[in-house]
Amino acid sequence: MRFFMAESMTGFGRAAAEGAPGRVTVEIKSVNHRFLDLSSKLPRELNFLEPALRETVRNRIARGKVDVSVSYDANADETISLEYNPRIAAAYVEAAKEAEKEFSLRSDLSVRSLLSFPYVMSTKAKETDEEALQSLFQKVLDQALDAFETARKREGKRLVSDLTEKVKELAGHVDTIEKRCPELIEGYKARLSERLSSFTETEDIDSQRLAQEVTLYADKVAIDEELVRLKSHITETLSTLESPGEIGRRLDFLSQEMNREANTILSKSTDVEIDAVGVQVKTLIEKIREQIQNLE
Numbered sequence: 001m002r003f004f005m006a007e008s009m010t011g012f013g014r015a016a017a018e019g020a021p022g023r024v025t026v027e028i029k030s031v032n033h034r035f036l037d038l039s040s041k042l043p044r045e046l047n048f049l050e051p052a053l054r055e056t057v058r059n060r061i062a063r064g065k066v067d068v069s070v071s072y073d074a075n076a077d078e079t080i081s082l083e084y085n086p087r088i089a090a091a092y093v094e095a096a097k098e099a100e101k102e103f104s105l106r107s108d109l110s111v112r113s114l115l116s117f118p119y120v121m122s123t124k125a126k127e128t129d130e131e132a133l134q135s136l137f138q139k140v141l142d143q144a145l146d147a148f149e150t151a152r153k154r155e156g157k158r159l160v161s162d163l164t165e166k167v168k169e170l171a172g173h174v175d176t177i178e179k180r181c182p183e184l185i186e187g188y189k190a191r192l193s194e195r196l197s198s199f200t201e202t203e204d205i206d207s208q209r210l211a212q213e214v215t216l217y218a219d220k221v222a223i224d225e226e227l228v229r230l231k232s233h234i235t236e237t238l239s240t241l242e243s244p245g246e247i248g249r250r251l252d253f254l255s256q257e258m259n260r261e262a263n264t265i266l267s268k269s270t271d272v273e274i275d276a277v278g279v280q281v282k283t284l285i286e287k288i289r290e291q292i293q294n295l296e
Contacts, residue, residue, distance in 0.1 A: 006247050007296045008155035009033065009064035013148025019136040021129060022074040026137075026144040028057075030152075032294045033065040040068040048130065049137050056138070060145050062246050063296045070137070082123055089120045156295060160241050163251075163291055167241070170258075170284045171234050173277050177265065178227050180274055223265045230261040237288075248295040255289040 009032040016025040024046075038061075040053055053068060092114060100107045115121050237254045240247050262285055266278040 006156045006160050006241070006244075007149065007152040008159055008294050009152070009248070009296050010155055010294055011064075011148050011152035013144045013146070013151060015140050015143035015147060017136060017140045017143070019132065020075065021133040021136055022072060024133075024137050024140045025071045026140045027069045028066065028144050028148045030061070030064040030066040030148075033063060036061060036063055037065040038068070039066070040070070042070045043072045045074065046070055046072055046133070046137065049134060052134065052138065053141060056141055056145070060149065061296075063248060082121060084115075085120055085122065088117075089114055092117050092120065152296070159291055159295055163288060164238065164241055166284055166288050166291075167234055167237050170281060170288070171231070173281050173284070174227060174230055174234065176277050177223075177274055177281075180271065180277075181223065181227075223268050226261045226264045226268075230258060230265070233258045233261070246296055248292060251292045251295060252289070255285060255292055259285050259289070 009030055011028075011030050013028045014026070016023065018024075036058065038054060038057055040050060042050055042053070053070075057066060057068060093109065096107055096109045099105060233254050237251060237258070240250050240254065259282070262278065262281045266275065266282070269275050269278060
């Protein structure tokens with residue numbers, strides 16, 4: 001199991017190195033995705049390395065739409081050899097001598113012109129040293145992944161810091177709503193008492209009936225359970241943000257649950273102040289959910 005601090009799913013890494021086979025360059029970039037969506041682009045000479053590439057990347061990246069691009073510049077002296085054909089060269093020289101005698105010509109045959117005649121020199125492709133090429137490729141791929149992970153960790157640290165601030169701000173709004181709840185019930189009780197008094201000749205009110213009405217109202221608008229669950233999700237979110245490992249999916253689930261509780265609170269609310277704070281809560285949760293999508 002891998003243990004690492006939270007990483008962003010957005011990142012870029014590049015590395016290059018030269019060896020006996022030539023020069024290999026690897027570039028890796030990614031954006032957020034629900035799962036690991038890996039695509040790779042290799043030159044024809046390196047197609048045999050694709051299984052190794054995919055295995056290496058899967059061992060180090062859990063989520064994201066990842067694009068890996070590989071380029072390869074082979075060393076000419078490692079891929080092509082020149083071959084001299086003495087029999088054909090000798091035939092050309094002999095033909096030149098015969099022409100010189102037959103036509104009384106002076107031969108101006110030089111080494112340069114001889115070597116330029118067809119089939120005197122030829123090129124031949126060497127067999128690729130796949131072991132050396134794979135070793136060089138794996139080295140560059142690991143270096144590119146190191147740079148890639150460094151970039152993702154740096155961005156992940158920034159995201160976690162920003163998310164923590166937003167979640168703490170959210171907790172403050174929830175505390176405001178929680179403090180407002182008792183005032184809401186007391187306010188309703190006072191208004192109901194005033195209304196009942198206006199319909200009676202005296203100010204003597206049936207306290208039992210008043211208590212029943214207030215209780216019915218309190219049950220109807222009670223958001224205690226929703227607030228408890230919302231605060232629990234907030235605590236769990238803050239704890240998860242401090243945890244190592246792949247936290248994106250867990251945070252996504254928690255943000256959905258926070259949104260569910262916020263919707264219920266707003267649907268039950270009959271108070272303008274709670275409505276106003278509730279809208280701020282919803283807005284913050286939406287911002288939190290958007291940023292969570294970028295965490296692995």
